[in-house]
C-alpha cells in the first residue's frame with residue numbers, strides 16, 4: 001500500500017488516502033515518486049470548479065508534475081533500468097491518429113492526462129508507460145525534475161517563434177510566465193517585458209530573470225516602449241495570463257506582422273477584436289502541453305547549459321503538509337510549491 005492524495009468526493013479539497021501500489025503492464029514502469037509540483041490545474045481540481053467537475057473522474061489520485069526513480073520494469077521495457085532517476089510526460093497519447101502516426105505526438109486528439117483523467121503522481125508510486133519516461137541527467141536534481149512539466153509549457157511557448165534579438169512581451173507573471181521570461185533571455189531576446197497586476201509576482205519575476213517587470217494597473221505599456229526606445233512595438237507576445245485585457249494590450253503593443261503564442265486559458269468564451277488582428281497582420285499560435293519529446297530535449301539541454309529557474313520555487317514542503325501547499329498556491333502570490341515524498 002502507499003500514501004496518495006486523492007479527489008475522493010466531488011467537492012472542494014483533496015484527501016490523503018492509503019491506496020494500493022499500482023500494478024504495471026508489460027510496457028509500463030513503476031516510479032518511486034520523490035518530488036511533485038503543485039500546478040494551477042491541481043488548484044482547479046482542489047476547488048472543484050465547473051471544468052474539474054466536467055473532466056475529472058472521482059475517485060482519482062491527482063498530480064502530474066513529478067520526479068522520481070524507476071523501481072520496476074514491465075517485461076517488454078528496454079532501454080531503461082531500475083534505479084534510473086526520471087521525470088516524464090504526463091500526457092498519455094494514442095498511436096492511431098494521423099498526427100500521432102506523423103510523429104506529432106503532442107497533437108494527438110486522444111490525449112489523456114495523468115492526475116486529470118488517469119491515476120496521477122501525488123503518491124509514493126506512479127505507473128507510467130515507458131514511452132513517457134524522461135531520464136534525468138545528474139545536473140538536474142529532483143526538485144527541478146518535478147517542475148519540468150510547467151517549464152516545458154514555458155519552453156514550448158517561448159520557442160514557438162524565433163526570439164533572437166527580438167523584443168518580447170509576456171503577459172502574466174505566474175510561474176510559467178516567469179520561466180518563459182528566463183527562457184527568452186537565455187535564447188537571446190533583446191528586451192523581455194513581463195506584465196502582471198500582482199506586485200509580488202512581478203518581484204519574483206525580476207529575481208528569476210533579467211526582465212523589465214511592468215504592473216499594468218499602474219504603468220502604461222506605451223510608456224514602457226518609449227523608455228526602452230522601441231520604435232514600433234514588441235515583435236513577439238507570449239500570453240500567459242488567460243486574461244482578456246492582457247491579450248488586448250498585447251495586440252495593441254505588437255509591431256505590424258507581430259507573432260503571438262497563446263498558452264493562457266481564459267475562463268470561458270472571451271471577446272476578441274479580430275479586425276485589429278487582421279489589420280496588424282498578426283500570426284497567432286495556440287500552445288498545448290509540450291512537444292513530445294522535442295521540448296523535453298531542448299529544456300534539458302538549456303538547463304545543462306546555464307538556464308536557472310530554481311528561484312521560481314518559493315516553497316518546499318513535506319507531502320504530509322499538502323493542505324498548506326495548496327493554500328499557498330491558492331493565494332496566487334507564490335512561485336512553484338514543491339512537495340517532498342521521500
Ligand SMILES: NC(=O)c1ccc[n+]([C@@H]2O[C@H](COP(=O)([O-])OP(=O)(O)OC[C@H]3O[C@@H](n4cnc5c(N)ncnc54)[C@H](O)[C@@H]3O)[C@@H](O)[C@H]2O)c1
Nearest residue numbers: 040172174175176195196241242243246264265287288289
Ligand atoms: N495551454 C496549456 O497547455 C497550459 C498548460 C499549463 C497552464 N496553462 C495556462 O497558462 C497560464 C499560466 O499558468 P500559470 O500557472 O503561470 O498561471 P497563474 O494563474 O499562476 O498566473 C497567471 C498570472 O496572470 C496574472 N494576470 C491577471 N490579469 C492580468 C493582466 N491583465 N495582465 C497581466 N497579467 C495578469 C495573474 O495575476 C497571475 O499572476 C494559465 O492561464 C494556465 O491556465 C496552459
